[in-house]
Amino acid sequence: MSEVISNDEKYPKDAKLLDIVTYPDPVLKKIASSVTEFGPELETLCQNMLKTMYHAPGIGLAAPQIGISKRIFVLDVDYNREPLDDEANRHEISDLNPRIFINPVLKDPEGQTTYQEGCLSVPEVFDDVQRHEKITVEYQDVNGNKHEETVEGLLSICIQHENDHLDGIVFIEKLSSLKLNYYRKKLIKEKKRTFSVPDND
């Protein structure tokens, strides 16, 4: 059983935790397909993704990261994560502002910004990535209604990072080829180590 690392039970109450796939899983390289069916199944998937994101904890999660190649991502750049005193690895999560983006399209990029990014599918790697400072995103909500929003700051960076996942791009692929090769080797080595636990019989 996996260790509980965050106090995410409160949201969403009856949602399920999903397994997060890690680089270089092939699903992370695929171009995700558009969502065409809106309904309770989609709603459940999005709630499960939010639960998984808060549990990790992370600020964003795209559907390919849980093995589903669809144009969906969820995020929350506003929540607070406070370590609890009693257990070092538990966190209190508060001030939730869950967001769901279906079939997003990014347009009208403005300016440049650099931010140290990480990714739930690329464990323990953090590096500076260049992004647009400001972006406009067209998207649909879980009911299929269309919206348009112009965003900046961390929300803009997070939307660009998550949208890349829908196009089969992981943030380390935006770094120099030298860095990418270094991280790729490191991650493959790490994966081998994790999956080759010796039997003691």
Ligand SMILES: [Zn+2]
């Ligand atoms: Zn990511």
